[in-house]
Structure formats: structure tokens, C-alpha cells
Amino acid sequence: MERKVSANDKQFISFTLGQENFGLDVMMIESVERMSSITPVPKTPNYVLGVTNIRGDIIPIINLRKRLGMDDKEYDDDTRIIICNFDDYRIGLVVDLVKDVITISEENIQSSEGIFQDRKNDFISKIIELDGNYILALDLEKTLDIGE
Amino acid sequence: MDNNRYMDLFAEESKEHIQVLNDNLLELEVDTNNLEAVNEIFRAAHTLKGMAGTLGLHLITDITHNMENILDDIRNQKKEVTSQLIDILLECTDTLDALVQDVIEFGRERDRDVTDLLSKLKDPITSPIDATTKQEFEKGMELDEYQLSVITAGMEQGLTPYWIEVRLQPTCLLKAARAYMVFQASEIFGEIIKSVPHVQDIEEEKFEDTFYLLLLAKDDQANIQSRLESISEIDSVKIKKAEYNLEKSFKKIEDKNTKIEDKQQKNNGPSHRQARSIRVDIERLDLLMNLVSELIIIKNTMEDLSSNNADSGMTENMEYLSRVANELHDAVMKVRMVPIEMVFNRFPRVVRDLAKNTHKRIKLNIVGADTEVDRTIIDEIGDPLIHLLRNAIDHGIELPEERIKTGKDPEGTVDLIAYHDGNNVVIEVKDDGRGINYQSIVDSAISKGLITEDKASQLGEKDIIDLMFQPGFSTAESVSDISGRGVGMDVVKTKIEAMGGLIEVETELGKGTRFIVRLPLTLSIIQALLVEVSNEIFAIPLSSVQEIIDISLSDVKVLRGEEVITYRGALIPLVRLERELEIESDKGSKDEVITLVVIKKGEKLSALTIGDLIGQQEIVIKSLGKYLSNIKIISGATILGDGRVALILDINRLA
Numbered sequence: 091m092e093r094k095v096s097a098n099d100k101q102f103i104s105f106t107l108g109q110e111n112f113g114l115d116v117m118m119i120e121s122v123e124r125m126s127s128i129t130p131v132p133k134t135p136n137y138v139l140g141v142t143n144i145r146g147d148i149i150p151i152i153n154l155r156k157r158l159g160m161d162d163k164e165y166d167d168d169t170r171i172i173i174c175n176f177d178d179y180r181i182g183l184v185v186d187l188v189k190d191v192i193t194i195s196e197e198n199i200q201s202s203e204g205i206f207q208d209r210k211n212d213f214i215s216k217i218i219e220l221d222g223n224y225i226l227a228l229d230l231e232k233t234l235d236i237g238e
Numbered sequence: 239m240d241n242n243r244y245m246d247l248f249a250e251e252s253k254e255h256i257q258v259l260n261d262n263l264l265e266l267e268v269d270t271n272n273l274e275a276v277n278e279i280f281r282a283a284h285t286l287k288g289m290a291g292t293l294g295l296h297l298i299t300d301i302t303h304n305m306e307n308i309l310d311d312i313r314n315q316k317k318e319v320t321s322q323l324i325d326i327l328l329e330c331t332d333t334l335d336a337l338v339q340d341v342i343e344f345g346r347e348r349d350r351d352v353t354d355l356l357s358k359l360k361d362p363i364t365s366p367i368d369a370t371t372k373q374e375f376e377k378g379m380e381l382d383e384y385q386l387s388v389i390t391a392g393m394e395q396g397l398t399p400y401w402i403e404v405r406l407q408p409t410c411l412l413k414a415a416r417a418y419m420v421f422q423a424s425e426i427f428g429e430i431i432k433s434v435p436h437v438q439d440i441e442e443e444k445f446e447d448t449f450y451l452l453l454l455a456k457d458d459q460a461n462i463q464s465r466l467e468s469i470s471e472i473d474s475v476k477i478k479k480a481e482y483n484l485e486k487s488f489k490k491i492e493d494k495n496t497k498i499e500d501k502q503q504k505n506n507g508p509s510h511r512q513a514r515s516i517r518v519d520i521e522r523l524d525l526l527m528n529l530v531s532e533l534i535i536i537k538n539t540m541e542d543l544s545s546n547n548a549d550s551g552m553t554e555n556m557e558y559l560s561r562v563a564n565e566l567h568d569a570v571m572k573v574r575m576v577p578i579e580m581v582f583n584r585f586p587r588v589v590r591d592l593a594k595n596t597h598k599r600i601k602l603n604i605v606g607a608d609t610e611v612d613r614t615i616i617d618e619i620g621d622p623l624i625h626l627l628r629n630a631i632d633h634g635i636e637l638p639e640e641r642i643k644t645g646k647d648p649e650g651t652v653d654l655i656a657y658h659d660g661n662n663v664v665i666e667v668k669d670d671g672r673g674i675n676y677q678s679i680v681d682s683a684i685s686k687g688l689i690t691e692d693k694a695s696q697l698g699e700k701d702i703i704d705l706m707f708q709p710g711f712s713t714a715e716s717v718s719d720i721s722g723r724g725v726g727m728d729v730v731k732t733k734i735e736a737m738g739g740l741i742e743v744e745t746e747l748g749k750g751t752r753f754i755v756r757l758p759l760t761l762s763i764i765q766a767l768l769v770e771v772s773n774e775i776f777a778i779p780l781s782s783v784q785e786i787i788d789i790s791l792s793d794v795k796v797l798r799g800e801e802v803i804t805y806r807g808a809l810i811p812l813v814r815l816e817r818e819l820e821i822e823s824d825k826g827s828k829d830e831v832i833t834l835v836v837i838k839k840g841e842k843l844s845a846l847t848i849g850d851l852i853g854q855q856e857i858v859i860k861s862l863g864k865y866l867s868n869i870k871i872i873s874g875a876t877i878l879g880d881g882r883v884a885l886i887l888d889i890n891r892l893a
Contacts, residue, residue, distance in 0.1 A: 129883040132819040148860045
């Protein structure tokens, strides 16, 4: 896997939800945390789990499975919260397992436009090819339903 | 109006302008083509002139006026920027600074001789340079107390102070090096007490051909003379004893000391108080505040820990820590507090102008101008208040003829009242005008398409008032100059809510309208009551809590489907917290006795059902962040001693 990093390369953090591999641009990632106690917040959408305390800061936490229309799953030792910092929003995403940080060259990234028909896949902006496998890159803006 | 207040304001602002003058002159010195700097200098001088003019400070006005003339010539490229010109302008700045200092100390300008400066300003090219140097020398001859004491001590040991004037040859190239040699040679004989110009300036060659030394040496004048003259490129060396100066100088210093005492005595008087304040960037205060917040969170955690292992020494020290932390918090909060006067001060003028424009007669009463509020509120509250005032004058107060017809005083009254209420600061804008006509609001809203006629007929008074705060609403039949431009009350409301505040309206047709703005006093740490509802902990700001009561279930009555209780002889609504928060209640209503928290929302009371009472605690308010910013009934969150997050209820928006 040793490859030279070039200017056209992008780094993604890869994680799984069920059987599928997802990716998020590392530029938006602040940290990866273990699951901690979450305080529910009333009058929020069902995929908002609540808020948690990450080293003195209060961070809203989103159940990514629910947000992407997948079945819920019990938390286990692999469950992680990915803290994203995006356009002044700081939000934690609960994922099944965080795998790796991967470096991808531009030619292996493809826009997802015209590939998916189901609206539930609007959250995917790009598809990354890595060693014959496909990783779905999340569009945070759409996932969080912000910027509208 | 009290002139002193303007003097204070002038003193504070002019310091800033003088700083601008200094900074930009220095920039101009580096880049003489920097027109932007010239403009900045011009603006600052012009503003100073304006302010000084209105306060009758003639010297400042004269100087700034002449500065303006020169700067104007520079702008129009009639004059070139020379270093000489900059020196003169800087000298002006220094004089201005001194004059402003006089104003601060004495409340007026003192007589200072500025004719020299003014003539230089009028014709900067032909002004004699030598005069400045000479002046500087005389000024430089003044010794400070330490130098005098060294000389006195030296004289007691038989040493003599000499003033030495050294003139270098005009052709001399390395002036600083020559001067250094003079210094070295002099130090063979004794100690150099002082030099004019300052040693540093001499090292940087910031002198013409001549410099002066005050040398404390053995009485060996001829020897010193010949030794110094032997250095090459020296034009002349003049030495004279300086002892005659001493007594006079000492007297001067004594004079100064007594003057200082005088000043201090004056300072005790109420009128000429010297501004003993510094300006601090608000961000630094925020940082300090954040650190205090962190400290209080850790303190709470430690309190939790220490209560579990009861060691008397630990408990004692915890209490101490707790007290210090609280005092620290109070102190930091106080630093951020400023009298609301800072905002109110500009309103009399605003009201006067508005009254004139609308041909109305209006008296403005300001009450509670000394009420202190957080600095961040001061910055934000001005515009909304001006809008409310405009609204009161434009829409509220009637024309004098109309007022006479309805039997009112032809002069309308607008009250601007500020006061503290618990952890809130309340600002009221009250007029005795015509009041709000509900029907005209409804009509206007219908014509603007904000609601349908069907819906309009079902609106209560409160809903109608809410319409007024809708974007794009304006009750004025014609768009006037003053208000009614459509960007009205909705902006006011948004702004107040953004500060965590609330606006209420009370109105009576024909009698007047009262706008009540309620703002949080402190923005970050509050005392709160912690309660548990279905295993979740919530914080209620203690300032909103009236009382905690136990009542039996049978005392809860249902009126038209809504639960109420009797509290101190009056009916108040019962609010089921778990229902408001949309969380399931795990215990049914089996308990015969329920605990209620009576909360006050302005003047109105209501009772909240809670699960368990946990206790009172100081909490640090943290924001839920941008993503969850629009949850109305939660105003923020706090971190508990065990690291969990508890939500803070926004009582003003609850039920």
C-alpha cells in the first residue's frame, strides 16, 4: 500500500455501517471518540441522539444509521463517534467501526451523479474506488440537512 | 445636560484620535506617498477639531485647524511630505496630547504657549531648526530626582558636575562613532549622568552636530578639555560647571511634588475625576471568562468527589476553593459590566430630533441609567431600543392638537426605564400615546397577505401582537421617514431573542403602549435548580424560580381541559414538564403528593411538574452549538460534576 502522496491526492477516513464502506474527507474530521453517555434533546428529529460532553465542549450527536435510513444497531466495543467540524458546525456521527485513513488519487474518485436513483442515497456525493472495492463518500452538508 | 460628561467622553475619544495621529504620522514617515495615512490623519484632526470646537477648547481647535490646512495641501499635492513637516505634525500631536491631559485633569485647557507651534504650522519650511534644538537642550537640562541625588552625593565627595557641549565638524561622517569616543574619553574622568539627546539617539545618529553631556568628575576642567579636543573631527568643546543649577532644580522638583499633592487633593473632589481605566479587548475578557467557567466545572466535579470521601481537611479546603472560585467569577463578571447609560446617553438627542421632524411635543424620562449590564448587551441593544423609541414617537404619541382634543397634556411622555429583576435586566419603553389598535393591525396583516381573513377572526390579542413582529409588517399608513419602513419590529424581536432575551407588549387603546425587553444579566454562569424528569437532569435558572411546593393531586383542578392549581389565592396554570419535553413519564400519577416548581416569567406565574428535586448548583452555560440552535425551550446545556450533560430550560419560552 506504500504510495507516494501527490498534490492531487485526497485523504479520507473510512468507516462502516453494516456491510457498507463509507468515507469522509479528513479535512472535516476533528477526532474519533469512543461512545459516551448521551443526553437526549427534546424536539429534535429522531436521528439526533442528543448531546455529549467531549472534553468540556457540548457536541450534538447524530445516529448515522437512522439518518441514512438503515436499521438501528446496538452499540458495541467498535462503535465510534466521528467528530466533524464543518462550516462552524461541530457534530458527532455514530458509526459501527472506524477502519483507516486512506489516501486516494483524484482519478479514483468519481461523482455519484446519475448513479443512484433512490433519494435515500442523496447523501452520497462521490464514489471512491480502492483496490477493487467501493467506498461511498458522504456529503456532510446534505447529511446534516444544513445550508438550505 | 451636564458638560462634564461630555468632557469625559471627549477625553476618552480624543485619546484614540491622538493615537491615530501618531500611528499614521509614523507610517507616513516611512512612506511619504501614503495618501491613505494622510487621509486618516486628516480625519482624526478634523474629528478632534469638531469635538474641541463644541466644547470651547480653543487651543486644540486652533492647532487641529492649522493641521488640517497643511494636510489639505498635501492631499492636493501643493506641499511635499518632508521629515521636517512630520516632526512638526508630531509635535502638534504631542501638544494636543498634553492639552487633552489638561482637560482630563482640570476639566479645561490650561494656558500653554502654542504661538511658536502655530507659526511653524503656518509656514513649516522657513521655521528655524536651531530654535527647536535649543529648546530641547533647555528642556533636557532638567534632571530627575535620581540624577540630582547622584550629583548631590558626588558633590559631597568633592566631585564637580560639568555641562560639556561638544560640536562635531559638519564634515564628520561617522557621528555616532565620534560621539562614542567622546563618551569613552569622558568616562576616564568620571561618570556621565546624562546626555542630550539621549544616548540611544546619539547612537542612532539622531542629532545634528552638537550634543551635551553632564559629567560628574574630579575638578580637572583643563585636562578634560584637552583630552576631548584631542579627538579628531571635533569642532569645539565647551565645558562649564553646572552646580548653580542644583538648588533651583531641586526646588522645581519640590514644586512638582506639591503640585502632585494638589492634584491628588483635587482628585478627591467629585468633579474632575481622572479616568483611571484601561481599555481591554473584549476577546481577552471572554477568554478569561471561559477559563473561569472551566474552573467552576472542575470545582463542581471535585465537590462531587469530596462529598464521597468525607475527610474534614478536604471538605474545608473544598469550601475555600469554592468561595475563591465564586469570587473570581463575580469579579470577572463585574469587569464586563457597564452602566446602560452608555447606550441611553444618545437618546435625548434622537428623541429631540424625532419630535421636531414629526411636529410633536415629547418629554423623555430616563430612569435607571446606572443599571449595569454585560458589555456584549451594550453593543447590541442600541439599535433595537432606538427602533422602539422611534415607534413610540412615530406611531404612539399623537400630535398636540389631537392630544388636547382627547383631554391629554399636549406634551407626550416617553419613559425609558431600566432595572434589574433577578438575573434579568429589564428595559421598558413606555409612551402615553394612542395605544395599539388591534383591528388596524389585523387589517394591515390581511392586506399584506400575512394571514387570511378566516384565520384573522380567530386571533386572540396576543396573536395579534405577534403579527406585529412578523417580517414585512408595518402599521403606518404611509411609509414615513422615521419608522414604518418595513424593516421594523421583526428585526427588533430577532435581535433581542438572539441575546437570549424576550420582548413583551402591553397596550391600552387611548392610554399608551409599553414595550418590555427582558435580557439575561449574565451570559455564562448562573445559579440553577437541578431537577430530574424521567431519569434526565434538567437545570432551571434559579432567578426564574419563585418557590418549590408540594401539593396533593386532588388540588389540581381541570378547567376546560387545562390543569390549574391555586397558588397564594390565585389560579395559575400547571405545566407538565415531561409533556412539554416530549419525554415519556416512567411513573404514572400514582403519587398522592406531587412536587411543583413555581416559576415566574415576568409577572406571570406557572407551576412545573417535576420528578425529583436534586438541588441547587452553580452551572456554566454552554451553547448547544449551531446545529441545535433553534430548539425553543432549551436555552443551553451545562456539564455536571460527573461529566454528563444537563439541558437548561428556557423558562421564558416554556408554556
